[in-house]
Amino acid sequence: MKFVDEFRDATLIRQAAAEIRRLADSGRQYRLMEVCGGHTHAIYRFALKDLLPDNIELVHGPGCPVCVLPMGRVDDGLSIAGDPNVILTVFGDMMRVPGRNGTPLEHKARGADIRMVYSPLDALKLAQQNPGREVVFFAIGFETTAPSTALTLRRARALGVRNFSVFCNHVTIIPAIRAILDSPDMRVEAFIGPGHVSTVIGCRPYEFICRDYGKPLVTSGFEPLDILQSVVMILRQLQAGTSYVENQYARVVPWDGNLPALRAMAEVFELRPYFEWRGLGFISQSALKLRDSYAEWDAESRFQVPGVRVTDPKAAQCGEVLKGVLKPHQCKLFGRECTPERPVGALMVSSEGACAAYYNYALRTTAAAAV
Amino acid sequence: MPDNKRRIPFSDPQIEMAHGAGGKASRRLIEGLIAPILGGPLLESLGDAALLEIGGARLAFTADSFVVKPLRFPGGSIGDLAVNGTVNDLAVSGARPAALVVTLILESGLSSEVLEVELRAIAAAAREAGVTVVGGDTKVVEHGMADGMYITTAGIGAVDPRAVCSPRLVRPGDRILLSGPIGDHGITILLARGEIDLETDLRSDTRPVHPMVDALVARVGHGVRWMRDPTRGGVASALNELAADARVCIALFEETIPVRDQVRGACELLGLEPMHIANEGQFLAVIAPEQADAALEAVRSIPGGEAAVIIGEVREAPARTVLSVSAYGSTRVVDMLVGDPLPRIC
Numbered sequence: 001m002k003f004v005d006e007f008r009d010a011t012l013i014r015q016a017a018a019e020i021r022r023l024a025d026s027g028r029q030y031r032l033m034e035v036c037g038g039h040t041h042a043i044y045r046f047a048l049k050d051l052l053p054d055n056i057e058l059v060h061g062p063g064c065p066v067c068v069l070p071m072g073r074v075d076d077g078l079s080i081a082g083d084p085n086v087i088l089t090v091f092g093d094m095m096r097v098p099g100r101n102g103t104p105l106e107h108k109a110r111g112a113d114i115r116m117v118y119s120p121l122d123a124l125k126l127a128q129q130n131p132g133r134e135v136v137f138f139a140i141g142f143e144t145t146a147p148s149t150a151l152t153l154r155r156a157r158a159l160g161v162r163n164f165s166v167f168c169n170h171v172t173i174i175p176a177i178r179a180i181l182d183s184p185d186m187r188v189e190a191f192i193g194p195g196h197v198s199t200v201i202g203c204r205p206y207e208f209i210c211r212d213y214g215k216p217l218v219t220s221g222f223e224p225l226d227i228l229q230s231v232v233m234i235l236r237q238l239q240a241g242t243s244y245v246e247n248q249y250a251r252v253v254p255w256d257g258n259l260p261a262l263r264a265m266a267e268v269f270e271l272r273p274y275f276e277w278r279g280l281g282f283i284s285q286s287a288l289k290l291r292d293s294y295a296e297w298d299a300e301s302r303f304q305v306p307g308v309r310v311t312d313p314k315a316a317q318c319g320e321v322l323k324g325v326l327k328p329h330q331c332k333l334f335g336r337e338c339t340p341e342r343p344v345g346a347l348m349v350s351s352e353g354a355c356a357a358y359y360n361y362a363l364r365t366t367a368a369a370a371v
Numbered sequence: 372m373p374d375n376k377r378r379i380p381f382s383d384p385q386i387e388m389a390h391g392a393g394g395k396a397s398r399r400l401i402e403g404l405i406a407p408i409l410g411g412p413l414l415e416s417l418g419d420a421a422l423l424e425i426g427g428a429r430l431a432f433t434a435d436s437f438v439v440k441p442l443r444f445p446g447g448s449i450g451d452l453a454v455n456g457t458v459n460d461l462a463v464s465g466a467r468p469a470a471l472v473v474t475l476i477l478e479s480g481l482s483s484e485v486l487e488v489e490l491r492a493i494a495a496a497a498r499e500a501g502v503t504v505v506g507g508d509t510k511v512v513e514h515g516m517a518d519g520m521y522i523t524t525a526g527i528g529a530v531d532p533r534a535v536c537s538p539r540l541v542r543p544g545d546r547i548l549l550s551g552p553i554g555d556h557g558i559t560i561l562l563a564r565g566e567i568d569l570e571t572d573l574r575s576d577t578r579p580v581h582p583m584v585d586a587l588v589a590r591v592g593h594g595v596r597w598m599r600d601p602t603r604g605g606v607a608s609a610l611n612e613l614a615a616d617a618r619v620c621i622a623l624f625e626e627t628i629p630v631r632d633q634v635r636g637a638c639e640l641l642g643l644e645p646m647h648i649a650n651e652g653q654f655l656a657v658i659a660p661e662q663a664d665a666a667l668e669a670v671r672s673i674p675g676g677e678a679a680v681i682i683g684e685v686r687e688a689p690a691r692t693v694l695s696v697s698a699y700g701s702t703r704v705v706d707m708l709v710g711d712p713l714p715r716i717c
Binding site for chain 1: 702
């Protein structure tokens with residue numbers, strides 16, 4: 001295995017940090033949103049705030065797939081797992097996301113057959129190994145993970161695996177960014193653009209942000225130097241008064257995206273008319289469902305899915321944190337009722353969630369570090 | 372545990388895998404339920420072994436159970452672990468391992484050949500560690516009620532008078548010594564399950580650590596303040612327990628912590644933290660600052676201890692916290708393991 005260690009090189013990182021301090025106008029407050037949960041995690045994991053001047057504020061965006069999934073969808077998935085013949089397969093992140101009657105992990109401890117997988121292909125393999133059982137894959141994620149679900153469905157059809165289906169919760173990033181831009185309480189000057197999503201969709205879909213809203217966007221990698229370089233590029237644009245899409249992560253992100261992946265998605269999925277997001281409410285054309293030609297593998301047509309709407313616990317302010325209106329520690333439950341161990345909201349669960357990242361890595365001034 | 376400690380409440384409605392993972396939930400279960408009901412003064416310290424005085428002899432006594440899946444993996448098997456795990460708990464408690472009892476819980480249908488292989492592994496590991504198996508017990512349960520076999524070992528040894536270890540002795544300025552690269556065992560087990568298609572030449576680090584501990588204690592004696600073998604929950608959980616018990620801050624220098632590329636790669640792919648991954652052949656020690664060089668030299672002089680390093684230091688504040696300081700000067704918190712990313716690792 002080979003690592004891009006130069007992107008963690010201490011000298012280069014210090015140089016980038018110095019350049020940021022040089023470029024930042026001390027009389028001005030900067031609010032930059034990192035859209036992607038992977039960036040949120042990296043910012044805390046590498047403690048990059050220590051390297052930024054105080055007047056640059058990083059606002060955490062909606063790009064954490066587990067976090068934006070509303071509780072009703074979790075319950076829908078768990079109700080499928082209530083069928084004793086079903087093996088429900090989920091990504092590790094999902095295991096501790098609370099539904100109304102507990103997390104998948106708690107349902108598993110009570111006897112439901114819920115298993116963690118690392119890829120949808122593992123779920124398909126499980127279906128082949130257990131021909132007498134129904135294997136359902138709880139699909140979540142943005143355009144990053146949707147292609148692998150699409151390819152798995154293609155393979156399931158090609159192999160004629162009939163006891164496999166997908167409970168599809170894939171969402172798309174652009175409508176969420178647009179919802180944030182149109183939200184009245186949003187004041188963000190520029191975006192650190194998604195890295196992994198952009199490897200699939202490329203850079204063009206972001207052009208409206210710069211053109212119509214006048215805000216620069218720089219797609220960024222996930223190493224400390226990547227993120228600092230992206231901040232440098234944003235500050236240069238803000239200084240020059242320009243707004244266009246730049247690609248800091250060109251070593252991985254092709255400008256036009258990944259065409260085979262996009263084709264696979266288009267073959268298998270179509271847009272839902274609307275879909276509910278935690279914190280952002282219903283957003284039209286923001287999520288994917290299986291096309292009719294794949295109905296046989298669609299868990300929503302194979303099983304009774306209650307489709308109930310569940311509102312988040314009142315005291316939890318996940319929505320405000322997701323929109324970047326509140327910082328994680330400003331939520332009333334943070335670090336008290338809501339911890340990574342016993343999360344109330346999903347943002348405390350996923351490693352990409354702003355609350356979990358903040359809780360795990362940031363030094364807390366309050367002694368809320370209860371065991 | 373020092374006096375006037377905070378009581379940790381246990382109100383979890385049911386037992387989940389995380390209670391066995393060696394992280395926060397395990398600590399809550401032990402301190403909130405098990406110790407208050409079963410504990411006498413001897414259970415108070417919650418070290419890796421109990422230290423007893425019987426008829427004038429100072430003894431260390433401990434037990435450990437093994438439920439690892441799969442039974443065999445690159446670098447070892449459940450039989451090796453069952454010996455080394457208990458022997459290491461004695462060693463880091465400052466005792467010389469002397470004898471073991473071995474309890475087997477076997478699943479009906481287990482192949483006799485598999486059992487024989489594990490018995491031979493136990494015998495070989497015991498020979499290497501210099502301990503004698505002096506007794507045990509065997510139970511068989513119905514097919515499907517155990518995954519092949521589970522092993523429990525209990526070990527006893529004489530406390531080494533040269534070593535006095537306790538969180539109470541840890542002082543700001545002390546150094547943190549680590550015997551070698553971390554995460555090998557946990558990642559090896561994870562990959563051995565075949566659930567992830569990653570090929571590496573990684574092997575478990577299961578081995579007895581007492582030759583290294585012995586050299587360390589012989590060289591710096593009371594300069595050793597505290598020792599622990601960072602098994603489940605990894606280095607992060609062991610040091611967080613120390614930080615809480617000694618009410619200090621542990622500051623780690625991130626770039627000094629040895630992690631093999633294979634472990635680092637698997638962790639990056641799977642979103643795991645190497646400091647949360649289990650080890651079965653490493654130990655951590657807190658050393659008085661003026662003895663740190665001598666301590667390193669002593670551990671490095673033992674075969675298998677060559678990669679020992681100083682990875683951090685004890686600070687006064689913020690108390691009860693483990694920090695990681697990057698080469699570029701940023702600081703983050705390193706918390707205990709939460710949940711159970713890798714169940715049944717030992």
